[in-house]
Amino acid sequence: MASPSSDQRARLIQLIHIGATELGMDDDSYRQMLANIPQLEGARSVAKLSVPKLNIVLEHLKAKGFVVVPKTANPQRKLADDPQSKLIRHLWLSLHTAKKVRDPSEQALAKYVARLTKVDQLQWLDGRQAAVVIESLKSWLER
Known part of the structure; x- marks a missing residue:
C-alpha cells in the first residue's frame, strides 16, 4: 500500500x-x-x-496563472429549465411511466436527444431542434 x-x-x-x-x-x-x-x-x-x-x-x-480546480468541483451542468426542456423532460418521464422507456435518467434523455439532434444537452437546443424532440416524444407516446 x-x-x-x-x-x-x-x-x-x-x-x-x-x-x-x-x-x-x-x-x-x-x-x-x-x-x-x-x-x-x-x-x-x-x-x-x-x-x-x-x-x-x-x-x-x-x-504564472495556473489555477488548481479541486476534484470535488461538481462537473454536472444545471438542468435546463426553459419551458421546452421541461416539456421534453415531462414527455420522457411519461414514456417511462407508460413502460416505453426503461431508463428515466437525465443521461438517457440526453443520449436520446443527441441521437435525434446531434446536440448533447437540452440547454443547447435551439427552438427547431427542441420542436423535433417534442414531436418525436409525442408520437412515441401515442404509439
Whole structure:
C-alpha cells in the first residue's frame, strides 16, 4: 500500500504536469523554468524532488496563472429549465411511466436527444431542434 506522502507526492507531480500543460509550456521551457527556481538548486525534473520542493514548483506555476480546480468541483451542468426542456423532460418521464422507456435518467434523455439532434444537452437546443424532440416524444407516446 502506498504511503500518504507518496500519494501526496504523486498528486503534486500530476498537478505540476497539468499546470505546465495548461500554461502551454513545451518540455524545454518547463525544464528551464525548473532550473530557474533557486530553491530547486538547478533541478530540471520533478521526479526526485521532495514534497516541500514540489509545493514550491506548484506555487511557482500558480504565480504564472495556473489555477488548481479541486476534484470535488461538481462537473454536472444545471438542468435546463426553459419551458421546452421541461416539456421534453415531462414527455420522457411519461414514456417511462407508460413502460416505453426503461431508463428515466437525465443521461438517457440526453443520449436520446443527441441521437435525434446531434446536440448533447437540452440547454443547447435551439427552438427547431427542441420542436423535433417534442414531436418525436409525442408520437412515441401515442404509439
